Amino acid sequence: MKRFFDIFSSLCVLLCVLPFFLIVAIAIVWDNFGSVFYTQKRIGLNGKEFGMYKFRSMRVDADKIGPYFTSVNDPRITRVGQFLRRTSIDELPQLLNVLLGHMSVVGPRPNVAQQEELYSPVSWKKRNTVKPGITGLAQATKRSSATFEERENLDLEYVDNHNIIFDLKIIFMTIKQVVVKGGN
Template identity: 35%
Template sequence: MVYPIAKRLFDLSVACLASIVFLIPILIIAAAVKITSKGPALYWSDRVGRGNHIFRMPKFRSMRVDTPAVATHLLTNPGAYLTPIGSFLRKSSLDELPQLWCILKGEMSLVGPRPALFNQHDLIALRTERGVEALVPGLTGWAQINGRDELPIPQKVKLDEDYLRRRSFLLDLRILFLTAAQVVRSHGVTH
């Protein structure tokens, strides 16, 4: 019982600190998105959270406003939909910064399975079958550092299930450290 409370306090502390540290970059990125493409700076998508409840998750908009609402790997030519700074935002993972808001609200954690899109029925069903829907989704996760966008859904869910069984504060710290290393290398990001 101590782990969930400690995890939430850690999430709140880090999200508060990160919100302060990244305030100026967040404002600069928002302005850059607005200046370089039509539409709002933020893109809000319906995501599946703990217990398969839908919540709204923000990202800096890296795709044009006319992009279909599907997972990027399902687009025929995802690069054609990128905004002028979209590729940079995705490779640097800066498009994820607005999700600090979801962590502060308790809809997300720093570490957990990445929240599925509302229409990723195969991923949602498999996670539910394996009990993974009991976890709070994360900004990063075990599957993220073991393949990210390159993983097929069954393998991703197997890693999510592995995290469910092994989760601990030390594992979360390891995942955060390895995520930071991957972000620096832009490893495993599709467009």
């Protein structure tokens, strides 16, 4: 049921936003010439690595001049990128990851491999027993303000309690967060 929901919802949203994708692509290239998409290696179901898609929000050479995480007022983020991140539009290409089966609409956000050292082996293994999501319980409740511990606890709570009704609740909570508080 969850896979059907993921495919159906991601296809519907992609069809609705396809013209918008073109506008975003033009804005990204206009602001900082280069690729429209950014692919980053992330950890998925059962610890398998996959390429997660995003609209590029940073300078083309960003990964050569900084760490895997961003900071407040990070100079690597472009002007268009600031808007994309604030509105979470940069995450929309992950709908393609959902169609490919790498991600789900709802689940813990996928980590980069370097983040494994932050978790206990038990927590790391447990959070990777479900597909990572475009949004999750941590994003729906705390947005980007969650501490690592809060995010870990919320991710593990999701793993323990996930079902289609809980997923729908998280989707509506996420929409409310984005509309009321803005993106990241």
